[in-house]
Amino acid sequence: MTDHLLQLRQVTKGFGGIKAVNGVSLHVDKGEIVSIIGPNGAGKTTLFNLISGVLPVTSGTIEIEGQDLARVPGHRYVQLGIGRTFQNLALFKHGTVVDNILVGRHWRMKTSVVEAALHFGRSRREEVQHRRRVEEIIDFLEIEHIRDKVVGTLSYGQQKRVELGRALATDPKVLLLDEIVAGMNQEETEDIARFILDIRDDLGIAILLIEHDMHLVMDISDRVHVLNFGETITEGRPAEVQTHPGVIEAYLGHGKSGAGTAKTVTAGAA
Numbered sequence: 001m002t003d004h005l006l007q008l009r010q011v012t013k014g015f016g017g018i019k020a021v022n023g024v025s026l027h028v029d030k031g032e033i034v035s036i037i038g039p040n041g042a043g044k045t046t047l048f049n050l051i052s053g054v055l056p057v058t059s060g061t062i063e064i065e066g067q068d069l070a071r072v073p074g075h076r077y078v079q080l081g082i083g084r085t086f087q088n089l090a091l092f093k094h095g096t097v098v099d100n101i102l103v104g105r106h107w108r109m110k111t112s113v114v115e116a117a118l119h120f121g122r123s124r125r126e127e128v129q130h131r132r133r134v135e136e137i138i139d140f141l142e143i144e145h146i147r148d149k150v151v152g153t154l155s156y157g158q159q160k161r162v163e164l165g166r167a168l169a170t171d172p173k174v175l176l177l178d179e180i181v182a183g184m185n186q187e188e189t190e191d192i193a194r195f196i197l198d199i200r201d202d203l204g205i206a207i208l209l210i211e212h213d214m215h216l217v218m219d220i221s222d223r224v225h226v227l228n229f230g231e232t233i234t235e236g237r238p239a240e241v242q243t244h245p246g247v248i249e250a251y252l253g254h255g256k257s258g259a260g261t262a263k264t265v266t267a268g269a270a
């Protein structure tokens with residue numbers, strides 16, 4: 001048992017001989033924004049895939065509100081309150097914004113097709129509630145003006161916002177954001193940063209995010225968890241983490257692009 005909203009203990013994931021994630025323990029509490037950072041190949045995406053039920057753990061435990069996920073099928077994690085966005089957009093490009101966000105509601109729906117046929121009234125009521133929730137999310141994310149647009153015609157930043165809407169539509173307790181601002185310009189990034197803070201503060205949803213944008217990480221995180229080669233280097237408040245010698249070393253050790261990121265880590269500390 002644990003008091004944490006999300007708790008990982010000694011989680012390991014092996015692919016053949018490689019341990020993509022190796023003995024990682026971390027937690028997220030209600031009201032927190034926690035970031036996972038680390039150089040390319042550090043194991044961040046694999047960790048997200050374990051927490052969201054895309055992949056089974058090799059060893060270790062993951063609990064949400066004290067419930068061990070080991071016996072829960074991966075596709076049911078969303079019903080327990082684990083929502084996520086993906087690194088590469090996974091939207092239905094031919095559907096409208098409303099359609100795409102509604103999909104998030106259906107992932108969570110309890111009424112099966114047979115039940116829907118037997119209890120038509122109930123499923124109609126559910127459908128009305130789902131549509132109302134979708135409208136609230138559209139309002140929250142300030143995308144009323146594009147609600148009926150086909151997603152494939154939208155800008156990348158707008159599509160990312162729709163994906164965020166779809167994840168919110170699953171009513172998560174903890175929301176996993178996988179490089180949500182990658183490819184965004186500064187204005188779009190600032191908008192998303194504001195929404196992430198509002199999601200925590202106004203909607204009471206905890207956030208776990210993978211991010212390469214160090215300014216964003218240092219600005220909005222309550223805590224930062226640093227991985228390298230599948231293992232935890234350190235964990236703490238942004239100001240503690242960005243001056244940690246192991247963190248700077250990890251980024252510098254990863255060649256040109258890593259060195260660039262390390263400069264950003266240090267720049268953020270200034």
Ligand SMILES: Nc1ncnc2c1ncn2[C@@H]1O[C@H](COP(=O)(O)OP(=O)(O)OP(=O)(O)O)[C@@H](O)[C@H]1O
Nearest residue numbers: 015018019020038039040041042043044045046047
């Ligand atoms: N399905 C898989 N089969 C085999 N190896 C894998 C698989 N998925 C990931 N790996 C390996 O596990 C390690 C961690 O990869 P992962 O994608 O989790 O890192 P990451 O931190 O998300 O990297 P990036 O920042 O580039 O997205 C890498 O060595 C990768 O090659």
